[in-house]
Amino acid sequence: MKEPLVELKNVSFKYDTEAGFALRNVSFTIFMGEWLAIVGHNGSGKSTLAKLLNGLHFPLEGNITVGGIQLAEATVWETRKKIGMVFQNPDNQFVGTTVQDDVAFGLENHGIERNDMVQRVSQSLEKVKMAQFLDQEPHHLSGGQKQRVAIAGVIALRPDIIILDESTSMLDPRGREEVLETVRELKQDYNMTVISITHDLEEAAKADRILVMNKGQLYREGTPEEIFQMDDELVKLGLDIPFPVKLSKMLREKGLPLSRHYLSEEELVEELWTSHSKM
């Protein structure tokens, strides 16, 4: 059965500089091994949520437990070992002067022994297919490659959860696909839990479950199919519906007997070219 890994109970949070709550009374559970997408437009509180999960901020009210341990000042370092984060800007999270130094940075921080470290660095880079760039300097890498190095840095620490905080939003389509493909493979190999925070519903469509955030509150929760039923409601929240979903909706309005919303182009094409023969 599904085992809860992260639990949020009535979490509220507020930055000192702002008057309003960034998060208000948010509760949900993240299960082991799932791919959870958190969507919402700018300022919906989705990035704040990521920072709370990693103990970069602490909730004003309510509490968060990760793997049964409640998140607090005292436990934050333990929790950070379990949760790896990949941020938005590929440049601003690259600490090392070369690829291998950057992957090693997290390991150094956690006091991993050197022999172990060398092994983990090469293993992780192998996993993200960046092994041949060991001594490369960051400015010679593409955005997608830098993000893959960041992922290598995360998995070198063997976390249970990987949080992608808008990690693909600054990449070109190819870089985006590279990164997502890498995460998909890792999720399978290590049975990791993936939390992807994004405003790209196309990316979210491939998740197991979607949380929709709006104005600091949890607006809706469900499978991609359920979420995309919301149609116009999503548009009103400032989110852009994926093209196949839009198209299938329009086709249905034109009277085509499509049975459901299609989340991917392939599904829609498959349905369309076989629909005539069924009649």
Added chain:
Amino acid sequence: MMEKMIFGRYVPADSVIHRMDPRSKLILIFLFVCIVFLANNLLTYGFLTVYTFFMIALSKVPFRFIYTGLKPVLLLVIFTLFLHLFLTKEGEVIFQFGWLTIYEEGLRQGVFISLRFFLLILMTSILTLTTTPIEITDGLESLLAPLNKIKFPVHELALMMSISLRFIPTLMQETDKIMKAQTARGVDFASGPIKDRVKAIIPLLIPLFVSSFKRAEELAVAMEARGYRGGEGRTKYRQLSWGLKDTGMLALLAALTLVLFLLRT
């Protein structure tokens, strides 16, 4: 272009000097700077020169790289030479032409001091030409480690240095981008009187500063998320290894020092 100035200095090659521990290279240079002042006659300066060229030969760095590094300071060396040549008025007159008088002592001092200068520059060039900036940082961190005892933040200093080194190319690219963006908006960086050109730098600097601060903040968050909490309990990925060649090189320098002590007048 700027990138070449800072990073293009390192010339990769496989030589004894390249493979030396950065710590021993740093110690060597430091000691060399001290013992250069021991030389005070033809013989001792001769030994220093031979030693320096021996090191250049060992480093296998093509001479034209050393020359390009020297070019900007060569003028200063020549200036020093002339300064002593014309202004020192001791010893016998060896040359006189109109108001120009050159004394023996002036020639001696001029040649020796500019040679001293020249050798110092050569030796430090060898250091930067055979050692990557990050190796120098590692070497410094290790050498300064005892200062930790008096609460001097050695680890933080080394981290600052390595992060700066890592971000130089990134900020160069950014500067280039901003420059193009501002040129497209009509800022003229290349012509006009100096006053206007200095003013034109403002629309370049302000966006650069703003974005650098943003970068710094994001980097700090990312570092914290990756478990960074200061130097304590941290292990190191890069390792320095002191070998026989390092001890050997220092022994050679010690021998040179001894020779200088014996032969100086």
